[in-house]
Amino acid sequence: MKNLKYLKLLSKSFPTIADAATEIINLEAILNLPKGTEHFLTDIHGEHQAFQHVIKNASGVIKKKVEDIFGHTLREWEKKELCTLIYYPEEKLKIIKSREKEIEDWYKMILVRLLKVCENVSSKYTRSKVRKALPKEFSYIIQELLHESLNNPNKHGYVEAIISTIVSTGRAESFIIEISKLIQRMTIDSLHILGDVYDRGPGAHIIMDILCDYHNVDIQWGNHDLIWMGAAAGSEACMANVIRICL
Incomplete structure (x- = not known):
């Protein structure tokens, strides 16, 4: 059989039908x-x-995601504040x-808003991929909150209890920081430099x-990157060029 060797290799990972x-x-x-x-960036220049x-x-x-999700339900300054919180959670x-x-x-109000954003940015991925990206400390809690809804009458009390307990146990600040970082991560699937x-x-x-x-x-290295690599490798010409650029 022509493809037998490939099938044998596959059988190691998938032994049964x-x-x-x-x-x-x-x-x-x-x-x-x-x-x-996919996020493309160029000419960062240090x-x-x-x-x-x-x-x-x-x-x-x-x-844009925040605008799409909340539209006219939040005032402009509230949307800007939410965005800033996602970008710089510790400082904000x-x-x-x-x-x-x-x-x-x-805390309770902002947790609900952050969860809506997180649910939106993670919706294009499989549960497995999202699960692998979750912070270990809050992995189970975030999974539960992402896959349950306050709009579900059977789970309303359950979700509210999770959010209230995050706050009452003093973990709200850490949770906000971690879910903000998760939103940043899930928003960009691939970064190309x-x-x-x-x-x-x-x-x-x-x-x-x-x-x-x-x-x-x-990363696709540019001409400036190669000069710095050459300087680091000991090329006198590259070192001179780097010094010239930096002066």
């Missing part, structure tokens, strides 16, 4: 999901702060905690650290 059929069903279903958002901001807001995609929480008198009520991480900017090393930890990224 049931295993093979399950995988075929899974893959066929995935092909019919919406394509994940500007780490601008790069971080673009990564956090997904070049405006998160803002400090500001909000200093002004909100009824912080526990605010098209050249020039390095140049005059002071933070190329910070950018590289971020990229090393990023969940799905590929």
Whole structure:
């Protein structure tokens, strides 16, 4: 049989007909999901702060999602505040905690809003993929909240109890931070860097650290990157060029 060697290899991963059929069903279903958002960035030039901001807001995609979800049900300043919270949860929480008198009520309200955004950005992925992206500390809780609804009369009390308990146990702030980071992650499926991480900017090393930890990224090196690589490798000509650029 012509394809016997391939079938033998496949049999190691899928030893039974049931295993093979399950995988075929899974893959066929995935092909019919919406394509994940691909984010293309180029000419970063070592500007780490601008790069971080673009990564956090997904070049405006998160803002658009918030607008699509809440529309006229939230005022403009509320939508902007929600977006800022998603981009910079730690910093924004400090500001909000200093002004909100009824912080526990605010926690409950904002958790519901964040869950709506998270549900929206994760809806194009399989449950398995979402589950793998979840923070370990809140994995089970987020799974439950994403797949249950306050609109379901049979589960309304269940969902409310989870949210209330997150707040009463003092875990609301940590939960908000983690789900905000999850929203950032699920908004961008693949990140493509098209050249020039390095140049005059002071933070190329910070950018590289971020990229090393990023969940799905590929890089096409640019001419400036090659000069810096050459300088790091000891090329005197490249070192001279790098010094010239940075002066």
